[in-house]
Amino acid sequence: MHGSSNRSRRSPQKMLMIPSREGNEDRAPNEIQRANDDCGGRIYAILEALHNQYLEADLGNLENPVDELVYISLSRQTHYQNASRSWKAVIKIGGPGRLVDMEEDELADLLKPSGFSRQKARWIKRSLEIIRDRMGILSLDGAEIWSDDELEHFLQSLPGISIKSAKCIMLYSMGRQVLPVDTHVRRIATRVGLVQEGLSEHAIHLALEDVVPPRHRYSFHVNCIWHGRHICTALHPRCSNCILQELCDLGQCIRHVATGAAA
Ligand code: SF4
Incomplete structure (x- = not known):
């Protein structure tokens, strides 16, 4: 495996080049046209407002895509603190590279804090085996030359990896300009x-990727998650x-x- 197996910052917060609503010099013409067609150009104002507030929120994503895949699998259907406990246990024994040859029962014991440990052990072990078989090594470095479609298709073929999970791995750890849609987004x-409202998982990914220009998808995604956790919460926005x-x-x-009630 390449890179660190620690849950580390993806990158420091940084300023993004967000175009002003008046100036078009930083926008590709097709981006402007699409945004105007689909949502009246509001997307640029939204991107700018989120950026002014948060820059690029740091969610502590992992740099290594295999690490991210394991962490995302641990995170399913549980609180992030439980996933973190299992992730620490994985790091303690030497990282995801040690999981692939473990017995499934032994792995399930290790992953107990994250819940559904039997299913997660099966998913993770099988995913790591498939990656090692396909790449010849437990690494996704060789997939860097794959197209987005090819990479997404491969990741979605792994057990337990949804559209959103595949796009998270691609966005967080492989620098691909895709847009995962989680509950906050x-x-x-x-x-x-x-x-x-009410779009299927597949449809909402297509719809939002059509609205948010590729180079702004990372900031839109992480800033929406931050905003959704702290301001636009599910029950009491x-x-x-x-x-x-x-x-x-x-x-x-x-x-x-x-305003009407106060009048
Ligand atoms: S908190 Fe209210 S105003 Fe802000 S995005 Fe959510 S619903 Fe809209």
């Missing part, structure tokens, strides 16, 4: 009005404190209701 995108309220369909509705 979905909630904010629908409330703001970038996509309609803090619209009056939200930097997106002027741009948000639901936020505007809530404001009008509040």
